[in-house]
Amino acid sequence: MRSVGDACAGCGLAQPVSRCPRPDRGWCIGKVTAPFVYESPLDAHIQAMKFRPSRAMGRALGLLLAEALQRGEPEEDVHALVPVPLHRRRLIERGFNQAFEIARPLAAATGKPLLVRGIHRQVNTQPQSLLAAHERSGNLRSAFRIRGNLKGMTVVIVDDVITTGATVNALAAALREAGASEVHAWALARVAPPGGWRQ
Numbered sequence: 001m002r003s004v005g006d007a008c009a010g011c012g013l014a015q016p017v018s019r020c021p022r023p024d025r026g027w028c029i030g031k032v033t034a035p036f037v038y039e040s041p042l043d044a045h046i047q048a049m050k051f052r053p054s055r056a057m058g059r060a061l062g063l064l065l066a067e068a069l070q071r072g073e074p075e076e077d078v079h080a081l082v083p084v085p086l087h088r089r090r091l092i093e094r095g096f097n098q099a100f101e102i103a104r105p106l107a108a109a110t111g112k113p114l115l116v117r118g119i120h121r122q123v124n125t126q127p128q129s130l131l132a133a134h135e136r137s138g139n140l141r142s143a144f145r146i147r148g149n150l151k152g153m154t155v156v157i158v159d160d161v162i163t164t165g166a167t168v169n170a171l172a173a174a175l176r177e178a179g180a181s182e183v184h185a186w187a188l189a190r191v192a193p194p195g196g197w198r199q
């Protein structure tokens with residue numbers, strides 16, 4: 001498996017990044033950590049887990065991410081981990097939220113609590129992979145609703161893969177609206193931008 005290597009802390013892409021989303025208005029994530037390149041064999045395991053739920057695979061992938069995080073800079077002052085929620089209907093269809101399954105062993109390894117209650121995906125968004133980039137942000141606006149007060153908290157969003165970053169950024173915006181003072185994102189893998197890593 002290939003590591004992303006020298007990644008931009010803002011977006012998790014390998015450097016040099018020609019268009020880091022971080023300086024743009026509306027990028028709500030302090031630091032993205034996604035240690036692996038989304039390619040074979042990791043992509044196959046992540047895809048398989050989505051459509052053939054396997055708690056064992058979720059645990060294996062979560063432990064893999066935990067180990068990779070331990071090799072990096074220690075994350076201090078993190079109050080909670082927030083797995084990207086699925087819409088209730090999709091959760092019932094699948095019976096499984098892969099982000100939650102990855103976050104569980106991470107929570108155990110880091111000693112950080114999982115924050116799941118009150119974090120909702122309120123519109124059943126179309127799979128991002130079916131949409132063009134300009135449709136993605138519209139599709140995700142107000143996709144998440146947070147009940148509760150996160151005032152002053154530093155939270156980390158956990159997902160399996162970061163593609164454009166639109167999903168985690170929409171959740172980060174909602175978490176900040178609920179009072180979170182800092183939001184980071186951890187994912188197993190980062191999808192290379194169109195045209196490959198070197199733009």
Ligand SMILES: [Zn+2]
Nearest residue numbers: 008010011020
């Ligand atoms: Zn960047």
